[in-house]
Amino acid sequence: MTETLDEVWLVDDDADMRAATAQWLDLAGYQVRSFPDALTALAQLDHNMAGVIVSDVKMPKMDGLNFLTRLNALDRDLPVVLVTAHGDVQMAVEAIRQGAYDFIEKPFEPDRMLDVIQRACEKRRLIMENRDLRHRLEGTSGIEQRLIGNCPGVRRMRDEILDIADTDAPVLIQGETGTGKEVVARCLHEVSSRRQGKYVAVNCGAIPENMFESELFGHERGAFTGADRRRIGRFEYAQGGVLFLDEIGAMPLPLQVKVLRALQEREVVRIGSNEPQAIDVRLISATNSDLLAACTAGHFREDLYYRINVVELQIPPLRERGEDILLLFDYFIAQAAVTYQRPPLSVMPSDTGLLMAHDWPGNVRELKNIAERYILSSLPEEHRLPTILGTSCQETLKPGSSLQEMLRQHERTLLEQSLTRHKGEVQAVMAELNLPRRTLNEKLTRHKLERKDFF
């Protein structure tokens, strides 16, 4: 643990200053990461960062104090040292008032800087040790039973959930379809300090566009035709608890502005009213689409994206969870046996290879469905899984294809999957598919696949 603790993240828009400070810290034995602006640092920060932040105050895009606010929301216990202009006492006082660990005046004495950073790192180390201990004690919080899995990706996610449980930081859950986004959102609510409060889920993909505003913000009686009585919106309804906006990418643009305002001002105005209502709600959002790409394409507001994405939870797809596939399958067949009152079964050794080789495009949901079909099947046990998986594979092939066409399609799919897994990294794809570079290139050309599309 200790070797990662002395990490310092340095944020300064002045390249010379950044390089000089980094050099000082490097010589003093710290592991330094430098960033030209706060947003870049935020994008890479995970609340479990074991070190401390040293940030300049005067910076374009996002200044040090705003940065501090975002960091506080992410992790109250992350020490932030701000670098203020010499003599700017007011700024220094303000920084401390807002929760900065300490400040250093520019131009700084290296000794003073190192002293402050050393103390900040010590504080951070204690906090991380405490968290670690708490996690081990909280092995009994029930999260393991709700969010099943032992692979590193899932364990990390459970840790992250416990770490952010008691903050009010907005969380964005990202994952392919069926990976368990709703499970994660609910889990987070149940282990959080708001667990006594309501959990209000809204599926943004299922609300007609003209109903959105009223659904989220509510309306007064007579606000529009058909509004025959006052209705409380979901934001107000979730008061004191959690609002879960599922499929947030489907939210219409005009509504995004209003949601952003509600989050910034912490208040909502019902349609037909002038009276703002204060709201105290933690926001959890989920998406299976690439929201940043949606921002670039102009379908999603970037300012809203950064507002809802203070903490990001990435759920790994099932194909990357290794033997968790078997663990989950066992769990789901046991569950299905109880639900459908069938005799309990366990996975046949001959089935494990099939389960591991399947690529699970529908993720955990697909696995759960297959487990149910397995339990309900009237075939002899050894024929069940090959038959069920066989049909679910065939479903993806076009009917009437020739063998050659099927092979071609299959080859393309395998190439795409490997490229996706390795983000277009040629060496890794060559190794995985055991192909020489030249053959790989020929195949990519033949299938009109471009590496850059997978970066």
Ligand SMILES: Nc1ncnc2c1ncn2[C@@H]1O[C@H](COP(=O)(O)OP(=O)(O)OP(=O)(O)O)[C@@H](O)[C@H]1O
């Ligand atoms: N780690 C897990 N442990 C136990 N059950 C899980 C886990 N992950 C997912 N499930 C189950 O898998 C199914 C799909 O999960 P969920 O509905 O949360 O996925 P999702 O990511 O929200 O999917 P979609 O993108 O389609 O909305 C549910 O039945 C859920 O209970």
Ligand SMILES: [Mg+2]
């Ligand atoms: Mg879902």
